[in-house]
Amino acid sequence: IAGITQAPTSQILAAGRRMTLRCTQDMRHNAMYWYRQDLGLGLRLIHYSNTAGTTGKGEVPDGYSVSRANTDDFPLTLASAVPSQTSVYFCASSDSAGPLYNEQFFGPGTRLTVL
Amino acid sequence: ILNVEQSPQSLHVQEGDSTNFTCSFPSSNFYALHWYRWETAKSPEALFVMTLNGDEKKKGRISATLNTKEGYSYLYIKGSQPEDSATYLCAFNTGTASKLTFGTGTRLQVTL
Numbered sequence: 001i002a003g004i005t006q007a008p009t010s011q012i013l014a015a016g017r018r019m020t021l022r023c024t025q026d027m028r029h030n031a032m033y034w035y036r037q038d039l040g041l042g043l044r045l046i047h048y049s050n051t052a053g054t055t056g057k058g059e060v061p062d063g064y065s066v067s068r069a070n071t072d073d074f075p076l077t078l079a080s081a082v083p084s085q086t087s088v089y090f091c092a093s094s095d096s097a098g099p100l101y102n103e104q105f106f107g108p109g110t111r112l113t114v115l
Numbered sequence: 116i117l118n119v120e121q122s123p124q125s126l127h128v129q130e131g132d133s134t135n136f137t138c139s140f141p142s143s144n145f146y147a148l149h150w151y152r153w154e155t156a157k158s159p160e161a162l163f164v165m166t167l168n169g170d171e172k173k174k175g176r177i178s179a180t181l182n183t184k185e186g187y188s189y190l191y192i193k194g195s196q197p198e199d200s201a202t203y204l205c206a207f208n209t210g211t212a213s214k215l216t217f218g219t220g221t222r223l224q225v226t227l
Contacts, residue, residue, distance in 0.1 A: 033215075042204070042219035043159070058214060090158065103149065103161030104215065 003027070004107035006091050012113045013081050021076045021110050023091030031094040032074040033058075033104065034066060036087040043090065049074055081114045088112070119207045121218035128195050128225055135191045136221040138205030142186035149206040149215060150179055150190055159204060162190075195225040 004025045013019050025032065034046040035058075045058030049068040063085060065077045074093075078085055091107040120139045128134050140148065147166050151159040163172040168183040176193045192199055202222045206215040 035217075040219065043206075043217040045214055045216075048214060056214075059216075103164050104151075104159075106158035106160070108158055 004091055004093055004105055006089075006107040006110050008110060009108070010111040010113075012115065013078075015082055015114055016080050019078045019081055019112070021078075021089055021091075021112070023074045023076070023107060024072050025074075025091075025093045025105070025107075026072065027093060027095070027105065028071060029093035029095045029105070030071070031096060032068065033092040033094070034064070034074070034076045035090045035092065036060065037090060037109075038087050046076065046089075081112075083114045086112060086114045119205060119216050119218040121203075121205055121221050123221060124219070125222040126224070128223070130196060130225055130227050132195050132225075133191070133193045134195055134223065135189050136203060136223075138188045138190070138218055140186050140188075140205070140207040141209075142184060144209040145183045145186075145207075147208040148181055148183075148188050149208070150188070151204040151206065153202045153204055153220065155201070162203075190221075192223070195223070197225050197227060199223060200225045 007022045030051045033048045035043040037043050044060050046064050047066040049055045052068050052071045055066050089110045092104040094102050094104045096102040122137050149164050150162040152162050153159040163179045165181040170181040172179050178191045181188045202220040204220045206217040208215050
C-alpha cells in the first residue's frame with residue numbers, strides 16, 4: 001500500500017539518549033518534512049528536504065538533525081534527548097519542492113516521551 | 116515567523132447544522148493555502164490546496180473560498196454529520212521554500 005511509514009509508533013526515552021525516528025515513503029515524492037505536534041501549538045516544522053541530498057531548517061530545528069541520502073528515507077535524529085522534546089512527530093511528503101501547490105501526505109506519527 | 120490564525124478554536128454543532136470557520140494569513144507573498152482535516156488518532160489529510168484569489172473549491176458537503184488580497188479563507192460544511200467531527204487545519208505557503216506554516220486548527224464536534 002502506497003504511503004508513508006514511521007517507526008517506532010511510540011517510544012519512551014531517557015534524557016540524554018540518542019534516538020532516530022524513521023520515515024519512509026514509497027510515492028517517489030521529492031520533498032519530505034518533519035513536524036512536531038504539541039498541544040495548543042499545532043504542527044511546527046522541524047526540518048525539511050526539497051530533494052535527495054538537500055535539507056533545510058524549519059521553525060524549530062534546534063536539537064534535531066536530518067539526512068536525505070535517497071528519495072524514500074528521511075530519518076530524524078535527536079542527538080541528546082531532553083524532556084521538552086516530548087511530542088508527537090509527524091513525517092510528511094509532497095510531490096513538489098518550492099511553492100507548495102501540491103498537498104502534503106502525512107505518516108501515522110511517532111509518540112515520543114523523554115523522561 | 117508567519118502568523119496563521121484560525122477561528123473559532125472549537126465548535127460544537129448539531130447534526131444537520133451548517134457551519135463555517137476562518138483562516139487568516141499574511142496577504143503578502145502568497146503562493147498557496149492548504150486545508151487539512153485531522154481526525155483524532157489519525158494523520159492530517161488534505162482537503163484543498165488553493166492558489167488563486169477568488170478560488171472556490173468543493174468536495175462533497177465541504178467547500179472553501181479564498182481571498183488573498185485581504186488574507187483569509189473560509190471553510191464551509193453543509194449539513195454537518197458526526198463523521199465530520201475532526202480538527203480542521205489551514206496552512207500557508209509563501210513559495211520561498213517548501214514550507215507550510217500551520218494554524219492551530221478549529222476543532223469541530225458534531226453530535227446527534
